[in-house]
Amino acid sequence: MATGIKDKVAILGMGCTRFGERWESFSEDLAVESFIECLADAGIDKNEIQAAYVGTNFDEVNVGKSAVPLSVALKLPYIPVTRVENYCATATEALRAACYSVAAGVYDIVLALGVEKLKDTGYGGLPGGAARGIKAHMTQANMSAPGMFAQLATAYSAKWGLPMDKIKDAITHVSVKSHANGALNPKAHLRKAVSAEVIKAAPMVAYPLGLFDCCGVSDGSAAAIVTTPEIARALKPNQNIVKVKALSVSASSGEEAMGNTWDGAHFTTTRVAATRAYQEAGIQDPRQELSMCEVHDCFSITEMVTMEDLHISPKGGSYEDIMTGFYDLDGDLPCQVDGGLKCFGHPIGASGLRMVYAMYEQLLERVPDERKVKNARLGLTHNLGGMPHQNVAAISIVGLD
Amino acid sequence: MIGICSYGAYIPRFRLDRKTIFQAIGWMNPGTGALAKGEKALANFDEDSVTMAVGASLNALCGIGRSQLEGVYFASTTMPYKERLNAGIVAGALALDGEVRTADFSGGLKAGTTAMLSAMEALAAGSLAKVMVTASDTRLGKPGSPQEMIFGDAAAAFVVGDENVIAEFKGSFSIAHDFADHYRGQFSKYDRQWEDRWIRDLGFEEFVPEVVGGLLNKYGLKMEQFSQVVYDCHYPAARKKLNKVLGVPEGSEQSNLQAQVGHCGAAQSLLMLADALDRAQPGDKIMVVSFGSGCDALYFEATEKIQGRPTQKGVAQCLGEKMLLDNYTKYLVWRDIMPVEVGMRSEEDLWTRWSAVWRSHKLVLGLCGSRCTECGTAQLPAQRICVNPQCGAVDKGEDYLFSDKLGTIASFTGDMLAATLNPPAISGQVEFSGGGKMMFDLTDCNLEEVKTGMTVSMSFRRKYFDQKRDISGYFWKAVPVVEGR
Numbered sequence: 025m026a027t028g029i030k031d032k033v034a035i036l037g038m039g040c041t042r043f044g045e046r047w048e049s050f051s052e053d054l055a056v057e058s059f060i061e062c063l064a065d066a067g068i069d070k071n072e073i074q075a076a077y078v079g080t081n082f083d084e085v086n087v088g089k090s091a092v093p094l095s096v097a098l099k100l101p102y103i104p105v106t107r108v109e110n111y112c113a114t115a116t117e118a119l120r121a122a123c124y125s126v127a128a129g130v131y132d133i134v135l136a137l138g139v140e141k142l143k144d145t146g147y148g149g150l151p152g153g154a155a156r157g158i159k160a161h162m163t164q165a166n167m168s169a170p171g172m173f174a175q176l177a178t179a180y181s182a183k184w185g186l187p188m189d190k191i192k193d194a195i196t197h198v199s200v201k202s203h204a205n206g207a208l209n210p211k212a213h214l215r216k217a218v219s220a221e222v223i224k225a226a227p228m229v230a231y232p233l234g235l236f237d238c239c240g241v242s243d244g245s246a247a248a249i250v251t252t253p254e255i256a257r258a259l260k261p262n263q264n265i266v267k268v269k270a271l272s273v274s275a276s277s278g279e280e281a282m283g284n285t286w287d288g289a290h291f292t293t294t295r296v297a298a299t300r301a302y303q304e305a306g307i308q309d310p311r312q313e314l315s316m317c318e319v320h321d322c323f324s325i326t327e328m329v330t331m332e333d334l335h336i337s338p339k340g341g342s343y344e345d346i347m348t349g350f351y352d353l354d355g356d357l358p359c360q361v362d363g364g365l366k367c368f369g370h371p372i373g374a375s376g377l378r379m380v381y382a383m384y385e386q387l388l389e390r391v392p393d394e395r396k397v398k399n400a401r402l403g404l405t406h407n408l409g410g411m412p413h414q415n416v417a418a419i420s421i422v423g424l425d
Numbered sequence: 426m427i428g429i430c431s432y433g434a435y436i437p438r439f440r441l442d443r444k445t446i447f448q449a450i451g452w453m454n455p456g457t458g459a460l461a462k463g464e465k466a467l468a469n470f471d472e473d474s475v476t477m478a479v480g481a482s483l484n485a486l487c488g489i490g491r492s493q494l495e496g497v498y499f500a501s502t503t504m505p506y507k508e509r510l511n512a513g514i515v516a517g518a519l520a521l522d523g524e525v526r527t528a529d530f531s532g533g534l535k536a537g538t539t540a541m542l543s544a545m546e547a548l549a550a551g552s553l554a555k556v557m558v559t560a561s562d563t564r565l566g567k568p569g570s571p572q573e574m575i576f577g578d579a580a581a582a583f584v585v586g587d588e589n590v591i592a593e594f595k596g597s598f599s600i601a602h603d604f605a606d607h608y609r610g611q612f613s614k615y616d617r618q619w620e621d622r623w624i625r626d627l628g629f630e631e632f633v634p635e636v637v638g639g640l641l642n643k644y645g646l647k648m649e650q651f652s653q654v655v656y657d658c659h660y661p662a663a664r665k666k667l668n669k670v671l672g673v674p675e676g677s678e679q680s681n682l683q684a685q686v687g688h689c690g691a692a693q694s695l696l697m698l699a700d701a702l703d704r705a706q707p708g709d710k711i712m713v714v715s716f717g718s719g720c721d722a723l724y725f726e727a728t729e730k731i732q733g734r735p736t737q738k739g740v741a742q743c744l745g746e747k748m749l750l751d752n753y754t755k756y757l758v759w760r761d762i763m764p765v766e767v768g769m770r771s772e773e774d775l776w777t778r779w780s781a782v783w784r785s786h787k788l789v790l791g792l793c794g795s796r797c798t799e800c801g802t803a804q805l806p807a808q809r810i811c812v813n814p815q816c817g818a819v820d821k822g823e824d825y826l827f828s829d830k831l832g833t834i835a836s837f838t839g840d841m842l843a844a845t846l847n848p849p850a851i852s853g854q855v856e857f858s859g860g861g862k863m864m865f866d867l868t869d870c871n872l873e874e875v876k877t878g879m880t881v882s883m884s885f886r887r888k889y890f891d892q893k894r895d896i897s898g899y900f901w902k903a904v905p906v907v908e909g910r
Contacts, residue, residue, distance in 0.1 A: 147769040149842050161775045162782065162789050162888070163806070163900050165852040165866045168770075171840030175853065179836035182877035230840040230849070231872060282804045282812045284860050288836040413854065413864065 028304040032127040033268045034256035035422065036249045037066025040381040043244035043369030044213040051080065051087045051141040051245075052097035058245035058374075059098050059137060066249040067259060070098075073249065074131040076105045077121040079114035079138035081372035082151050086141050094137065111409025112320065113273070114138060115246065115376030116418035120271045122250050132251055138378075139245035140371030149241060150372070170238050172411040173323040174230035179288030180329060184340040192232050194346045195324035196223045199236045201352050202321060202360045206367025208395040213240040213369030237324040242369030246377035248384075253425065266387050269402070270421040272301035281413040293417035294333035294406065301404070301419040302335070311336050314357060314421075315400040316386060318379035320408035321364040330406060331359070334419075358397050361386060376418060379405035383422050427548040428590035428725060430555070431734070433484025434699045435477045435580040436686055436743035438869045439750045440464040443574050449753035453569035460574035463684030467750060468563050468578040470759040470846040471868055471886040473897060474501040475511055478561035479518040479885040481582035483828075484738035485557065489584050491519055496547065496556035500530035500540040500691045502609070503563045505887075505897040514899065515559065517790030518885045520826055526553060530691075534607075534657070534717025536560070537581075537691040542721060544585050545594045555586035562690025565760060567615045572607075575659055576616070577687020581695040591731040592702060592711060594723070598640035601719035604628055625663045629716065630670070633658065636720035637671055640712070644724065648672040653701040655679045656714035657694045685744055691717070698725075700740035705731055746907070748869070758846055771844030775889070777896045787824065792883060792901045794861060795822030803827075803861035825861075827883065828901060832857045834879045839872035855881055855903050865903040880906040 039061030041054050049057075055078070063070060078094040080086050087093040091107040108118045115138030122136035145151050150169050177191050200220050206212040218236060226235035256265045274297035280286040298310070307313050319334065321327035328346060331337040336357065337345045345351060351359035362368045362382035365375060383403030385391050402423040409416045447461035468477060478499055497519065499512035506514075512527040526547075530540040537560030544556040561580030566572025585594070606624040607616050618624065633656055641647065648654075654677045658664050661683075668678055679701045681693070689696055694715040701711055705727040713723040736742075750756060757763035787793040787807075794805030800816035805827050811818045837853030844850075851867040853875070867875060868886060881903035888900040 145769075149770065151773070158776070158778050158781050159785070161777075162785060162898065165864045166840070166843045166845055166850045166888075167838075167852050167864070168840050168842035171838050171843055171850065171852060174838035174840070175836035178838065178877055179854075182835070227841075228839075228849075229842055230838045233838075277814065278808065278812045279814060281864070282806075282808070282862055283814075284802070284856070284862065286862075288854055 029123055029127055029271050030269050030304055030306065031253065031267050033123040033250050034253040035266045035268070035384060036068070036133070036251045036256050036259065037062050038246070038248045038381050038384050039065060040211060040246040040378055041244050042211045043242040043371060043378070045143050046243035047143065049243060051139050052093060054141065054243060054245035055094050055097050055137060055139040058139070058247040062247040062249055068133065068249070071101055072133050073100065073103060073135050074133055075103055075125055076100055076135040076137065077108050077118040078105060079108045079118035079373040080140060081109055081111060081114050082140065082142065094139070110416050110418070112322065112372050113376060113407045113409035113416045113418035114373040115378070116405070116407040116420055117273070117376070119248055119377060119380060119420065120273065120418070122248070123268050123271060126250055126252060132255055133249060135247065135249050136377060137245065137247040138374035138376060140373040141243050142241050142371060143243050168230065170230040170233050170323060173326050174233045176289060176329050176412050177232050177325045183287045183289040186343060188232055190343060191325070192224065194328055194343045195237055196220045197346050198321065198324040198327050199223050199366060202364045202366035205353055205360055205395065206363025209362050209368060212363040212367050213242045214363070214367040233323055233325065239322050239365035240367065240369040242371045244369055244371035244374045244378065246374045246381050248377055248380060264388055265425040266384050266422050267425055268420065269305035269423050270301040270419065272297040272304060272419045273416060274300070275416040276410070276414045286413070288412065290329055291333045291408065291412060291415065291417060293415055294330055294408065295335070297417040297419045298334045301421055305421045307421070310334065310404070311357065313402060314404050315402050316358045316361055316383065316397045317404040317406065318360060318362065318364065318382050319406040321360055321366050322370060322408070324366070326408070327359070334404070334406060353395065361395065361397055376405065376407035379407060380420055380422060387422065387424055426590050426593050427545060427587050428585065428593040429583050429702070430586045430589050430591060431485050431487045431489055431584040431737065432699045432702050433481050433487060433582050433738050434696060434740045434743045435481035435484060436466045436740065437468045437472055437477065437578055438746055438748050439467040439469055440747045441467045441750050441753070441756055445751060445753050446574060450569045457569065457571055457574050460571055465577040465687035466579050467756060469869060471888070471902065473505050473887050474503045474561040474563050474580070475505055475514050476885050476887055476899065477563070477578065477580035478515050478559040478582065481561065481580035482515060482519055482557050482559050485582035485584050487737055488735050491521060493555045494519065494521055494525060494557050495553045496526040496544065497521065498528050498530060498540040498544050498556060498558045500536040500560040501562050502531055502534065502536065502691050504529060504531060514790065517786055518899070519557065520791035520793055520828065532718065534691050534693065535715040535719055535721050537693070537695045538713060538715035538721035538723055541583065541585070541695065541723065542597055542599070548585060548587050555584060558583045558585055560692035560695045562692050564690045565615050568757065568762060572616045572618065575688050577689050579686050579689035579692055579696050581692050581699045583695070589730060590728055591734055592705065592725040592727050595726050596640070596644050597721060597723045598636055598643050599719065599721045600632065600636050600639065602632060603718065604632070621660070625660050629658045629660065629663045630666060632720050633667055633714060633716065634670055636714060636722045637712070640722040640724060649674045650710050651677055651712045652709035653677055653679055653705060653711040655694055655697040655701055655712065657681070657716040659683055659688045682740065696740065703737070703739045703741055707731055767844050767846065775891070777891060777894065777898055789900055792826065792828035794825050794827050796825035797821055798823055803857065803859055805861045805863045827857055827861060830857045830859055830883070831906070832881050832903060834875065834877050834881060835862070836877060837867065837875050851875060853903065865901065867905065868902040869904045874907065875905060882906055
């Protein structure tokens with residue numbers, strides 16, 4: 025009988041590069057950077073790593089296919105290295121694979137690393153078409169990522185009767201909060217506090233999403249070395265151990281995109297993944313029990329909707345929580361404490377591990393007071409790949425021993 | 426009895442006021458000011474002669490089961506493909522199966538009537554029982570030219586057959602002359618023409634009487650017997666003279682729609698015929714004369730069945746659904762006359778994989794999905810495993826058409842980041858009446874007017890144009906149904 029991942033794996037070390045427009049770096053450079061930090065934090069020798077999972081998404085403008093470019097860049101000594109890809113949920117998948125291989129008892133020490141180099145396209149936003157495949161070329165509507173996610177807003181308005189200007193108020197507050205948090209973080213891509221007035225006045229990208237409703241398109245890498253709790257305690261007898269409490273993934277079944285039941289105003293996958301994650305972690309009331317979270321705020325509206333899908337805000341009721349500061353850094357359940365995708369940045373294949381890194385540094389109290397979450401014991405990351413009507417939701421919950 | 430069973434027009438929603446053209450570029454050729462009256466119909470950025478022909482054909486079906494069609498004849502001088510049968514694309518968009526005769530008619534502006542005659546002859550010979558005849562054109566005049574003022578984009582379509590005929594085909598007379606009043610060589614984008622005076626005096630004023638005389642003579646008819654006389658000629662002075670010379674009875678001359686549509690090439694005389702049929706009464710004799718590399722004169726007589734027929738989407742209804750384009754440069758960009766920066770995102774190379782296009786032709790051309798025979802769930806695209814989680818039946822789907830269904834908009838946006846010649850790229854999820862859902866581009870609308878819950882109909886459009894490989898790729902888009910426009 026399967027018993028889940030809870031408390032079977034510990035995070036021995038983590039690393040994360042500064043995210044941003046890293047004009048000086050290739051993917052390989054970024055991977056080396058997060059890897060070296062991670063290795064130092066873990067306090068082990070490279071040769072102790074028995075297997076690795078590396079996540080990259082846009083291989084077309086990145087390292088190319090396979091794990092080989094990264095095993096070569098990191099000079100991993102002929103160990104099994106596997107490339108993992110699942111849209112924007114890629115890095116959480118790399119972590120999941122690493123954790124499962126440790127929990128299975130196949131390996132003792134495993135590396136999960138995500139990296140993405142997006143700023144070699146020559147234009148803003150994500151690379152488009154080719155990555156969606158030839159069927160999409162024939163039949164998919166002409167939409168950019170903001171165009172896909174913006175539709176959550178019009179559908180949400182239709183579903184809950186919340187006027188579009190109120191939705192704009194709420195998503196503006198989401199971005200104000202993330203900018204405030206990102207401004208405090210030296211590794212964040214966008215480090216400027218921005219007012220609600222500026223956000224609302226910004227040029228429209230995809231109605232009702234303006235420029236500040238969209239996350240940064242960044243280069244960056246994040247990494248984790250995982251092991252068993254026993255080995256972690258033995259290697260680090262004098263510090264807190266961060267353990268994995270849940271890893272949950274849900275991929276669309278096609279019902280949202282093609283069936284007759286989905287309202288377009290929520291993520292079916294996130295709801296399912298969250299329920300399973302809480303079950304795995306033994307969480308009864310996430311609103312009370314979680315200390316903090318990093319959700320997939322690729323767009324401000326995604327965060328607004330996601331807070332309901334994680335069963336934290338009531339369905340149709342995230343407006344109230346957002347506007348009353350429930351998710352602000354000094355609120356009851358701080359969200360996007362490092363700035364989020366919005367401001368820390370979103371190098372696709374690295375983001376899931378960056379989110380876990382944000383939880384990890386809070387749990388180990390490695391952050392300055394100005395951005396510290398009080399009494400952080402349990403953190404959730406929510407990493408979403410794809411588009412609202414067809415996606416993969418990946419959740420991890422990590423906490424202190 | 427053979428003849429026309431049903432008809433439809435397609436006039437693209439956009440109109441360009443000719444004064445807008447003149448204000449923008451009249452400085453170059455002030456003489457075009459004399460033509461700067463009324464509006465020309467303008468294909469949207471995602472329309473071409475094939476998509477407009479499909480639009481007209483769908484309007485012409487008007488309750489006639491498409492499976493009855495045994496042929497699709499398509500006439501145009503602006504077909505997107507020289508090799509790859511354009512009528513085949515039209516037939517695919519009509520979701521016809523392979524057992525259908527398809528043919529392109531092109532080369533001269535009389536191609537429309539020649540297609541009609543060829544269909545009639547196939548009916549008369551008993552080799553085909555029902556044929557879709559459609560003509561469509563999107564000819565271009567150079568910026569600042571008279572042709573730019575005169576030409577318009579439109580299509581007409583007719584279901585012709587041997588039963589339930591509303592206008593009986595009674596006969597025809599044709600002449601052929603290699604009279605190069607207008608021409609385009611194989612590499613030409615723009616129309617070129619010889620001097621107007623020569624076209625008018627030698628072309629229209631000699632050939633039209635020649636073909637009309639031939640028809641009257643052949644069937645022992647007199648001009649005053651015709652209630653509706655359709656003939657293609659865009660020169661107002663020549664029309665006046667021809668009416669007199671031909672003896673067209675007062676009130677029988679049919680409008681050439683120059684003020685509302687413009688000259689629509691191979692579709693011109695057939696569009697005028699569709700317009701005339703809107704007003705025809707039982708017993709009315711109708712003459713149709715085309716012009717271009719010769720003339721065809723066709724003779725119809727309206728039957729009792731023209732009364733009580735279902736309301737056809739003809740010229741009058743199409744003219745009511747217009748949106749004015751107040752921007753000449755948009756027109757230049759849409760027709761690829763003026764280069765424009767679409768952004769580097771638009772430069773990504775996306776191959777058309779013909780083997781994949783063929784594999785998906787029912788979906789891509791016909792908007793055909795599936796309907797589960799176990800649970801009845803309609804799904805688009807067709808799925809091997811039923812999308813209904815309570816069902817999940819494997820390979821139980823039957824073909825199910827979505828192109829003829831209405832839908833409602835469940836979500837939408839206007840995307841400024843997506844590469845398009847008509848920003849913002851509006852898209853939305855369409856929930857079909859009868860079930861099924863898919864994300865579609867929305868077209869022929871402004872973002873300001875789009876609302877969730879709005880009704881949409883489906884329209885066959887050019888989805889992309891691959892400039893490098895000269896490929897027009899097609900798919901369906903959703904068009905908001907706007908009451909009273």
